[in-house]
Amino acid sequence: DAGVTQSPTHLIKTRGQQVTLRCSPKSGHDTVSWYQQALGQGPQFIFQYYEEEERQRGNFPDRFSGHQFPNYSSELNVNALLLGDSALYLCASSSPGQGTFGANVLTFGAGSRLTVL
Amino acid sequence: GQNIDQPTEMTATEGAIVQINCTYQTSGFNGLFWYQQHAGEAPTFLSYNVLDGLEEKGRFSSFLSRSKGYSYLLLKELQMKDSASYLCTLLDSSYKLIFGSGTRLLVRP
Numbered sequence: 001d002a003g004v005t006q007s008p009t010h011l012i013k014t015r016g017q018q019v020t021l022r023c024s025p026k027s028g029h030d031t032v033s034w035y036q037q038a039l040g041q042g043p044q045f046i047f048q049y050y051e052e053e054e055r056q057r058g059n060f061p062d063r064f065s066g067h068q069f070p071n072y073s074s075e076l077n078v079n080a081l082l083l084g085d086s087a088l089y090l091c092a093s094s095s096p097g098q099g100t101f102g103a104n105v106l107t108f109g110a111g112s113r114l115t116v117l
Numbered sequence: 118g119q120n121i122d123q124p125t126e127m128t129a130t131e132g133a134i135v136q137i138n139c140t141y142q143t144s145g146f147n148g149l150f151w152y153q154q155h156a157g158e159a160p161t162f163l164s165y166n167v168l169d170g171l172e173e174k175g176r177f178s179s180f181l182s183r184s185k186g187y188s189y190l191l192l193k194e195l196q197m198k199d200s201a202s203y204l205c206t207l208l209d210s211s212y213k214l215i216f217g218s219g220t221r222l223l224v225r226p
Contacts, residue, residue: 042219106214
């Protein structure tokens, strides 16, 4: 089982550019959540996708958008990058079919580290 | 809204026991998780409490008191590999996971 895979692992962008991050969930999982983790902080919830729709969203601006594909993989897009967007972006998958506990035991990918210059 | 408080850093000795405390305020509660995160790696699930009391899993135990808004993670027989950040995490009323800032634990020989 490959677990959750994310790409790219590292990337550098400049202010104003756009970035797309990709995630493949763990086999058997159909729900994908995205988190932003700044250095020394806990992960902050961006949004969650299920059945190709955004199901929940955290306090992030519309510059942050996403998509889920029929094979459950997902993309996170960030437009008009700011210096403050520099962070580790974590993708996590879960399966709501396992009830409250299973639905919220997240399996995280190793993350994509974004640096905005 | 929610607020989670946990110590920023702790240091303990190999073989010892350490308790990481977490207090929280929330308008809705559906459970409390603890995650472990080694530097540069993804968080991994450690424990889940939804009812008051102690949950034990090997060297790790987690306790919850909902009336006090309090939880702790107890690590016994500390090993060097336990050096990591420990994230106290709320499952809120809309079933979103809200992570604390984490407690960085350093285990010394």
